[in-house]
Amino acid sequence: MAERRPPKVIVTKIGFDGHDRGSRVVAAYLRDAGMEVVYTPPWQEIGAVVKLATEEDADVIGVSSLATDHLLVPKLMDALRAAGLEDVQVIVGGIVPPKDERLLLEAGVARVFHPGVALGEIAEAVRMLTRDRRSLLEGTL
Amino acid sequence: MNAPVTPVERIRGGDRRALARAITAVENATQEGAAIRAALAPYLGRAQVTGVTGPPGAGKSTLVNALVKELVARGRKVAVIAVDPSSPVSGGAVLGDRVRMAEMQGHEAVFIRSLAARGHLGGLSRTAAQVVELLDGAGFDDVLVETVGAGQSEVEIAKVAAHRLVVCPPGLGDDVQAIKAGILEIADAFVVNKADLPDATRTERELRAMLALRQNAAPEALPPVLKTVATTGDGVAALADWLAARALQHGRPAPAVPHTAPPASGPAALLARLIARDAYARHLGLELVEAGEGTATVSMRVRPEHINFWDSCHGGAIFSLADTALGLACNSYGSVAALIDSHMTFSVAVKAGERLTARAEEISRSRKLGVYRMEVRRDDGVLVASLTGTVYRTGKPLPNEASTGPAA
Numbered sequence: 001m002a003e004r005r006p007p008k009v010i011v012t013k014i015g016f017d018g019h020d021r022g023s024r025v026v027a028a029y030l031r032d033a034g035m036e037v038v039y040t041p042p043w044q045e046i047g048a049v050v051k052l053a054t055e056e057d058a059d060v061i062g063v064s065s066l067a068t069d070h071l072l073v074p075k076l077m078d079a080l081r082a083a084g085l086e087d088v089q090v091i092v093g094g095i096v097p098p099k100d101e102r103l104l105l106e107a108g109v110a111r112v113f114h115p116g117v118a119l120g121e122i123a124e125a126v127r128m129l130t131r132d133r134r135s136l137l138e139g140t141l
Numbered sequence: 142m143n144a145p146v147t148p149v150e151r152i153r154g155g156d157r158r159a160l161a162r163a164i165t166a167v168e169n170a171t172q173e174g175a176a177i178r179a180a181l182a183p184y185l186g187r188a189q190v191t192g193v194t195g196p197p198g199a200g201k202s203t204l205v206n207a208l209v210k211e212l213v214a215r216g217r218k219v220a221v222i223a224v225d226p227s228s229p230v231s232g233g234a235v236l237g238d239r240v241r242m243a244e245m246q247g248h249e250a251v252f253i254r255s256l257a258a259r260g261h262l263g264g265l266s267r268t269a270a271q272v273v274e275l276l277d278g279a280g281f282d283d284v285l286v287e288t289v290g291a292g293q294s295e296v297e298i299a300k301v302a303a304h305r306l307v308v309c310p311p312g313l314g315d316d317v318q319a320i321k322a323g324i325l326e327i328a329d330a331f332v333v334n335k336a337d338l339p340d341a342t343r344t345e346r347e348l349r350a351m352l353a354l355r356q357n358a359a360p361e362a363l364p365p366v367l368k369t370v371a372t373t374g375d376g377v378a379a380l381a382d383w384l385a386a387r388a389l390q391h392g393r394p395a396p397a398v399p400h401t402a403p404p405a406s407g408p409a410a411l412l413a414r415l416i417a418r419d420a421y422a423r424h425l426g427l428e429l430v431e432a433g434e435g436t437a438t439v440s441m442r443v444r445p446e447h448i449n450f451w452d453s454c455h456g457g458a459i460f461s462l463a464d465t466a467l468g469l470a471c472n473s474y475g476s477v478a479a480l481i482d483s484h485m486t487f488s489v490a491v492k493a494g495e496r497l498t499a500r501a502e503e504i505s506r507s508r509k510l511g512v513y514r515m516e517v518r519r520d521d522g523v524l525v526a527s528l529t530g531t532v533y534r535t536g537k538p539l540p541n542e543a544s545t546g547p548a549a
Contacts (some may be wrong), residue, residue, distance in 0.1 A: 006232060
């Protein structure tokens with residue numbers, strides 16, 4: 001039986017906001033939950049995140065947002081689709097007002113996490129989304 | 142539709158996602174991964190594989206970033222494997238090396254993949270050698286492999302890379318530290334990084350002193366000690382020159398016995414030194430592929446700046462490539478020879494991204510004159526241009542090559 005690798009997760013921030021405490025906390029938690037985490041500093045460009053996800057064959061991209069950068073996520077979703085990465089699951093965590101949450105989910109974001117969420121809940125979602133993606137890709141290489 | 146269908150066709154065609162997914166398959170030891178490896182076998186052996194190891198905090202990732210930048214500027218396609226340790230407790234890992242390669246990771250000629258060691262000891266992951274093969278088969282010119290922060294026993298890189306750099310930051314410890322076995326023994330070159338720090342000279346001196354204690358080694362066979370400041374790029378061009386010269390001598394596969402610097406004598410070594418000093422060749426991204434008395438082969442990847450107003454490679458760039466091969470061939474006897482007449486015929490146009498190889502062969506040589514023929518070909522063997530050239534042989538020794546043998 002082939003060894004199954006742990007979920008590979010990118011934890012990143014796009015846009016101009018540099019408040020990265022949240023993304024660091026989540027990255028450290030996911031590592032301690034046994035995942036392989038590619039952590040980036042804030043201020044990533046969308047194209048850079050797409051190239052990163054391509055090269056790392058990431059299962060999940062977690063985008064942290066404090067100051068409205070979540071509004072860039074629909075553009076990220078478009079860019080992922082344009083690069084043929086529609087299977088990569090995207091989650092968003094941070095300050096996301098309810099009307100924006102709807103916008104993100106409609107754009108294809110899998111889950112949105114709000115302040116106060118249990119870290120274990122994020123990890124469980126990442127595991128589930130990883131399973132979903134891998135069964136989607138089974139036999140397509 | 143004639144889109145490539147098999148994974149290998151897609152990988153060979155430059156599909157980065159197919160490559161990334163194949164790496165995952167190999168990491169997971171799946172049957173798909175094994176099948177792709179087998180199908181790529183005919184394409185292996187072209188890439189220069191360089192290992193970068195050293196203790197945590199030595200500046201390995203920053204040095205890799207600087208080296209990638211230099212290699213890309215020379216027209217090379219570069220892949221990087223960055224191995225990070227997995228937690229022995231949870232199995233998780235934060236793959237952070239590529240964060241320090243941010244400057245180059247967006248470049249289209251660069252592919253970076255992080256691998257978690259997954260409990261494997263030795264400085265790499267269990268499948269790192271197979272991932273190197275995939276990247277070689279995918280057509281990268283260079284594969285740089287960065288190990289986890291290594292101590293004295295993480296020497297697995299010696300089996301994977303043909304060229305091994307051990308990065309030593311200044312001020313790690315006293316000189317006894319430098320005599321210890323392990324990674325210091327597998328170095329083909331030592332790189333004293335952070336060479337702008339006050340202790341750098343001392344570290345360099347201690348390394349040289351340690352090397353001098355080695356038994357059974359001729360001085361010229363000892364690994365060199367190079368100094369870099371990766372954050373500013375100081376010394377990185379010299380490191381890339383050294384790698385290029387070594388690659389010419391020890392292409393691949395990885396030699397079984399380490400510690401062999403490029404020989405200091407013979408026409409191949411002479412021509413490697415000459416092209417390394419040639420600013421114009423560096424500017425164009427030329428590389429010496431093969432060398433001997435009266436012959437030289439030089440290659441170049443056609444870059445956007447070589448393109449003329451009708452989207453083909455400028456004829457002057459192709460002439461420069463052929464002329465460099467000629468110049469090396471006719472100077473391979475150690476005396477100065479200069480081109481006095483040349484004729485060139487172009488056969489086909491060349492597009493950006495293609496690799497051209499020029500081979501110069503000697504037709505005749507007398508005391509004063511030499512006649513050479515050059516052919517420039519694409520990777521698929523198509524003849525791009527052919528030239529003849531006549532050189533005047535001055536009989537004067539080459540400058541800065543006083544130790545070279547007498548002019549023939």
